[in-house]
Amino acid sequence: MSTPSLTSNAAITTAALAISSGMNFVALFVWTHLLQPAEFGTFSLVSATALLLSAFAFEWLRLTSARTLFDATQPYEISPARANAMLALYAACCCVVAGAAMLLWACGISALGIPPGVLPVVAAFAFTEMALSLINTISRIRTEAWQYFASMVARSILSLLVGVVLVASFGYGATGAIWGTVTAQAAVVLAGVVLDRFWRTLRPWQARKAELGAALRLGAPLIGSCTLTYGASVVDRFLIAGVLGAAEIGHYMAPADLLQKTLVFVMMAINLTAYPTLVRSYERDGSAAAGRVLQNSFLLQLGLGLPAAIGIAVLAPGIADLLFGEAYRDQASRILPLLGIASLLRCLVTFQLAMVFQIKKRMKLMLVPPAITLVTMVLLAPPAMRLWGVLGMAMAASTAQFVTFAVSLVLSKREMPLAFxxxxxxxxxxxxxxxxxxxxxxxxxxxxxxxxxxxxxxxxxxxxxxxxxxxxxxxxxxxxxxxxxxxxxxxxxxxx
Structure with a gap:
């Protein structure tokens, strides 16, 4: 069988993202009709905590894998020695996180507003989410686009089906939606490992100290960067919980999730399809070639992201009536325009400007954008929410992302002079x-x-x-x- 071209892989990857995002779009419609705002807020808070935990404990592994595992001389285009090291480090991180979660559960200690009884579920969510991310990352490096397609689509369909059964048939509410996601991710990971012969060639217990050390040296700065990045993306939920309560998280996160599944999807799809080309261009042809890839990527991101943000802002009342349950519509129509601006700026930083830091291996600079976002949000959001409720949070988010974008633009142009x-x-x-x-x-x-x-x-x-x-x-x-x-x-x- 011939290897698909990069163009074909990009088309398949985009199709996978489109279908999975479409299913997530359907899921948002379902959850805002099956769950009350307080339940949807709990679901969002638990998901945010799991993603934050995943970012702290595991995301640095995924990014390091994406940057270092490619080896054109190997049969699967993956360095087996480095892959063994990555799997060994993943297993070690799982053991540490599982031990901490079980200890907090046994002692009855809550964390980040999550009750101790839910902490094992949060850990399971983080384990399966990152395992699936690692599998998908390696599929993309190997340009195995159909594997990526099957994984993304199956996860989206299964999580919705299992979640709806648990919520609608058994009345599990937010817990059912969470377990639907965990079950789907675990099933897709198991299928991916069993069906792909590549995974049977790895021996993580034989990981060499040199490869472990190299991965840790490159990945250590990313731990703070990933935690800050994800923390900046979910801090709004924790701030709302502390100032306004769980029900208002639901009111805020319904339109925020809509943007995640539309605007952010468009921007992420471009990044995912362009990233393998970006890495290969930089490694084979140097900085100038990588700059051309980034320039083309920016045109696509702006060309699709900006009209999407403006269209959602202008048609916010009609979109809210079309997609959300009655309990969510009024607040959604008010905050969608501001959240659209914030999402667009955040995507341009994450999927464009931060790529300059990553491709040049300036990992410490990746700490700057999320740190600016976090500080600005923490300073502005609480007083804004006390004055204007969730609208105040949306105002703080858009302001924080504007400041972050401006600083990131200056820093990225110093590393790679691109014309924006x-x-x-x-x-x-x-x-x-x-x-x-x-x-x-x-x-x-x-x-x-x-x-x-x-x-x-x-x-x-x-x-x-x-x-x-x-x-x-x-x-x-x-x-x-x-x-x-x-x-x-x-x-x-x-x-x-």
């Missing part, structure tokens, strides 16, 4: 703003059919404006469609 303000990026901004201006008078018309129609019309208007502004990638794509090619040729013939 160009004629092409200005065309994207003009087209996105123009689309928003066309949609704004329609934002008061609610209902499923009008909202869906406006979303489609916004996409068409944005594409037409890009063509009108002669945006290069859009014109190239349009020339592949016979009808559009004919229209563009006719338009060009009429120009003086």
């Amino acid at each position: 303000v160009t004629g092409e990026t200005l065309k994207i901004a003009a087209a996105a703003i123009g689309m928003g201006a066309l949609l704004y008078p329609l934002r008061g018309l609610h209902g499923a059919l009008p909202t869906l129609s406006f979303i489609a019309a916004g996409g068409i208007a944005y594409g037409a404006l890009l063509l009108a502004f002669q945006f290069g990638p859009a014109c190239k794509a349009a020339h592949r469609v016979p009808i559009l090619r004919a229209l563009l040729a006719r338009s060009a013939s009429r120009r003086p």
Whole structure:
């Protein structure tokens, strides 16, 4: 069987992300109708704690693996010695985390607002989530796109199916939704290890000290960076819990999750498909080649992310009515615009600017963006929430992300001089703003059919404006469609 091209792998990876994100989108609709805001808030808080634990204990392993495991001379394009070291370190981290969770449970001590009885579930969530992330990371390094596809899609479908059965049939509420995710992740990990012969070639108990030491030296700075990064992304939930209570976490996280499954998905898909090319370009051809990959990635991220953020902001009332249960709609329509801005800026930092630090192995610089976000949020959010509730949290989040983006932009340009303000990026901004201006008078018309129609019309208007502004990638794509090619040729013939 021939190896798929990087383009084919990118298409398969994007399809996997699209389907899994679509299922997560369905899950958000289901949970906001099956769970009350307080239950959804509990689900979000437990998930956030598990992800924070995973970031602290395991995420540095995933990032180190993504950067160091590729070896073109090996049969599976993975260095077996380094892979053995990574698995050994993962097992060691699992033992430490499991011991700590069981100790807190036995002593009846809560952590981060999570009751002691739930802590073993949090640990299981973190173990399975990171095991699945490691499997998916290695699949991407090996350009085994169909393995990645199967893993992502199966996890999304199984987690929803198992969770709905536990919630709707057995009345387990937030606990059922959490166990649905844990069960799905564990099942997909087990299937991936059993079905892929690569995993049977590894011997983590034979890991060499040299490889363990190298992984720890590269990964140690990432422990703080990953913890800060994830902490910055979930600190809003803990701050809301401390100031406003669990029910308000549900009100805030419903629109935040919507953005995660739409805007953030778009940006993450571009990053995931571009990252293998970025690493290979830097290792084989140097900094200039990697810079070209990053420049193209930025155009795609801005070109898809900015109109998505503006469209969600303008159509927030209709989108809230379409997707959320009645208990969530009012707050969602108020905070979606601000959260859209915050999500866009956060994605540009995480999936673009921080890539400069990672590819140049300037791991300590990766500590800066999340640290700025955390400090700004902790300072601004509590007083803002006391004045304006969850709207105040959204205001603090957008302010924090703006400050973080500005500082990260300055630092990244020192490492790799990339042009972020160009004629092409200005065309994207003009087209996105123009689309928003066309949609704004329609934002008061609610209902499923009008909202869906406006979303489609916004996409068409944005594409037409890009063509009108002669945006290069859009014109190239349009020339592949016979009808559009004919229209563009006719338009060009009429120009003086």
